[in-house]
Amino acid sequence: MIISNVYELPKVAEDRVSHGTSTLGQDIITDDYKALINPDTGKLYKIVSNQYALTRNEDIDSACDKAVESFYQGEVTKNVTVYDDGARLTYSHA
Numbered sequence: 001m002i003i004s005n006v007y008e009l010p011k012v013a014e015d016r017v018s019h020g021t022s023t024l025g026q027d028i029i030t031d032d033y034k035a036l037i038n039p040d041t042g043k044l045y046k047i048v049s050n051q052y053a054l055t056r057n058e059d060i061d062s063a064c065d066k067a068v069e070s071f072y073q074g075e076v077t078k079n080v081t082v083y084d085d086g087a088r089l090t091y092s093h094a
Contacts, residue, residue: 009057009080009087013039017047057087064089 015035018027036045036054068076068091081088 009061009089010082011039011058012036012045012054012056014054061089064091 013036015037016027017030017033017035019030020028022028032050033047034050034052035047037043038045065078068078072093074093076091076093079090079092081090
């Protein structure tokens with residue numbers, strides 16, 4: 001059984017990147033880059049190349065939980081530490 005601390009992993013989503021406005025007042029969107037943002041707060045984490053493949057924290061969280069549960073029998077503690085630009089997920093067992 002996994003016991004978790006109160007923190008949740010921050011959400012992350014992709015968004016368009018603009019670099020100014022046209023003479024018509026429309027955003028000029030670049031196809032070469034994308035923004036990684038928190039969709040709940042709008043906070044910008046990073047600007048990355050369009051080649052960057054996003055792996056969402058909730059997907060990693062779920063996969064790690066399944067792996068830990070299949071490997072350890074008994075109680076496991078999951079700790080999520082949230083930083084300004086991301087988070088760290090760790091597990092510990094007795």
